[in-house]
Amino acid sequence: MDNNNTNNTAGDEKSCEYCNASENERPIFTTDFKGRKLHVCARCLPGLIHG
Ligand SMILES: [Zn+2]
Numbered sequence: 001m002d003n004n005n006t007n008n009t010a011g012d013e014k015s016c017e018y019c020n021a022s023e024n025e026r027p028i029f030t031t032d033f034k035g036r037k038l039h040v041c042a043r044c045l046p047g048l049i050h051g
Helices: 045-049
Strands: 028-033 036-041
Touching: 036 045
Parallel strands: none
Antiparallel strands: 028 036
């Protein structure tokens, strides 16, 4: 029972904190922001970079 890709409701799967996309939809990047971990997807990351 390792690595099953069913719908998740809990667990440690990452999802974007801006649009809630899961890592099954888009790549999710983990970065440090204001002293904490921030999860942001490939789509929202450019907006984050540009302010
Ligand atoms: Zn996003």
